Amino acid sequence: MSKLWGGRFTKQTNHLVEQYTASIGFDKQLAEEDIQGSIAHVTMLGKCGILPQEDVDRIKDGLLLVLGRVKRGEIEFSVSDEDIHMNIEKNLIEEIGPVGGKLHTGRSRNDQVATDMHLYLRKRVVELVGLLHAVQEALIGQAKDNLDTIVPGYTHLQRAQPILFAHHLLAYVSMFQRDIERLMDSYKRINVLPLGAGALAGTTFPIDRHFVAKQLHFDRVYENSLDAVSDRDFIVEFLSDAAIIMMHLSRLSEELVLWSSTEFNFIELDDAFCTGSSIMPQKKNPDVPELVRGKTGRVYGNLMGLLTVLKSLPLAYNKDMQEDKEGMFDTVATLQGALQLFAPMIATMKVNKGRMREAVNKDFSNATDIADFLASKGLPFRQAHEVIGKTVLYCIQNGKYLLDITLDEFKQFSPLFDESIYQVLQPETVVNARGVYGGTATEQVKAAISRAEANLQST
Numbered sequence: 338m339s340k341l342w343g344g345r346f347t348k349q350t351n352h353l354v355e356q357y358t359a360s361i362g363f364d365k366q367l368a369e370e371d372i373q374g375s376i377a378h379v380t381m382l383g384k385c386g387i388l389p390q391e392d393v394d395r396i397k398d399g400l401l402l403v404l405g406r407v408k409r410g411e412i413e414f415s416v417s418d419e420d421i422h423m424n425i426e427k428n429l430i431e432e433i434g435p436v437g438g439k440l441h442t443g444r445s446r447n448d449q450v451a452t453d454m455h456l457y458l459r460k461r462v463v464e465l466v467g468l469l470h471a472v473q474e475a476l477i478g479q480a481k482d483n484l485d486t487i488v489p490g491y492t493h494l495q496r497a498q499p500i501l502f503a504h505h506l507l508a509y510v511s512m513f514q515r516d517i518e519r520l521m522d523s524y525k526r527i528n529v530l531p532l533g534a535g536a537l538a539g540t541t542f543p544i545d546r547h548f549v550a551k552q553l554h555f556d557r558v559y560e561n562s563l564d565a566v567s568d569r570d571f572i573v574e575f576l577s578d579a580a581i582i583m584m585h586l587s588r589l590s591e592e593l594v595l596w597s598s599t600e601f602n603f604i605e606l607d608d609a610f611c612t613g614s615s616i617m618p619q620k621k622n623p624d625v626p627e628l629v630r631g632k633t634g635r636v637y638g639n640l641m642g643l644l645t646v647l648k649s650l651p652l653a654y655n656k657d658m659q660e661d662k663e664g665m666f667d668t669v670a671t672l673q674g675a676l677q678l679f680a681p682m683i684a685t686m687k688v689n690k691g692r693m694r695e696a697v698n699k700d701f702s703n704a705t706d707i708a709d710f711l712a713s714k715g716l717p718f719r720q721a722h723e724v725i726g727k728t729v730l731y732c733i734q735n736g737k738y739l740l741d742i743t744l745d746e747f748k749q750f751s752p753l754f755d756e757s758i759y760q761v762l763q764p765e766t767v768v769n770a771r772g773v774y775g776g777t778a779t780e781q782v783k784a785a786i787s788r789a790e791a792n793l794q795s796t
């Protein structure tokens with residue numbers, strides 16, 4: 338079959354070149370966007386008097402026919418037609434005859450492909466925000482069920498201070514909230530129309546770019562035709578946002594993996610979200626969070642890949658830019674997969690409240706509070722810190738915890754201690770003492786849940 342651009346050529350394309358340069362294997366995912374853009378374009382050609390209305394109508398009908406065939410999986414895309422744009426056009430011409438060749442009037446594949454990518458990513462960003470909301474909802478649900486669950490909080494992965502498990506989960510809700518806001522902000526830069534830029538310089542036809550933008554619900558058109566066809570910032574930005582989301586998911590994944598180990602035994606993931614071992618019958622492996630942690634690498638890689646493709650690339654379109662697609666598709670699929678699993682996996686996770694509590698009872702994570710107690714009695718905090726350090730050392734040497742030693746033993750370290758320290762040292766007291774805005778006190782965590790729920794409604 339002859340090429341749509343074959344006029345200038347005297348020889349057939351080498352078949353390895355065809356295969357090497359073709360993008361149809363992956364950009365077929367843009368079929369619907371491509372047709373959507375073409376319908377808007379040809380409608381505008383009619384409205385501007387560039388094509389007679391009857392041609393416009395035939396082309397539109399033809400495009401809808403092709404769309405139906407695409408959706409039913411009836412089209413066999415061909416590598417010799419290189420990419421989705423040529424494949425659709427070829428099919429259109431087969432469907433309605435040479436009039437189909439008028440579709441490409443006043444347009445280039447360069448502004449066409451950019452338009453497809455904008456349309457594609459615009460949809461995906463909205464879907465991803467929805468998936469992030471679902472993960473937030475699952476986390477908030479668990480937080481509500483764990484308003485009385487006290488767990489050690491860690492720094493350096495060493496027990497630091499007791500916190501509500503709900504508070505820990507809400508930290509992730511905040512992280513995902515920033516992710517949502519980042520995606521929504523990027524929408525402004527995605528929702529800009531490149532079509533009408535032509536190959537690079539604009540077009541000689543009296544087209545109406547704003548009319549096309551309106552039909553496709555774009556907020557704006559690109560100001561500069563070279564920028565319109567050269568810009569892939571919006572994809573880089575999406576990949577950066579995706580990398581940050583995966584980074585957040587990987588941190589949560591790591592905690593889930595740790596928490597479900599026998600050593601921690603803080604949570605149990607539902608059987609439906611775990612897998613077994615082919616040799617060790619007792620195993621129940623947290624494969625999903627492990628794999629999410631692992632797949633974070635490829636999303637980072639996709640970001641670095643595109644940044645590197647674009648580095649030093651001269652204006653305007655270069656074939657290098659065809660490399661913008663696979664990493665983007667892969668990132669979308671990777672994110673969707675992870676987020677779709679995370680929401681139900683978090684919602685069904687069993688929290689071992691007793692075990693968490695036991696952990697808090699057997700540690701020194703209440704030590705700060707007793708130092709604060711001495712400081713509030715007038716001892717300079719630095720000295721209080723020293724006194725409690727010594728008290729903790731004494732406990733360790735005697736195989737005890739702070740709540741186990743007698744008042745007399747306490748008094749050996751400071752005369753300022755009195756009976757009330759036993760109340761101060763209770764994990765509930767320790768938690769509820771942190772009533773600062775954003776702190777772990779139950780009242781603060783309840784307020785944080787309300788704010789998070791309000792955010793869910795508003796974004």
Ligand code: ARG
Pocket residue numbers: 360364420421446447450654656658659660
């Ligand atoms: N398949 C190409 C891509 O994805 C479409 C644009 C082709 N433009 C061109 N001048 N060869 O980038």
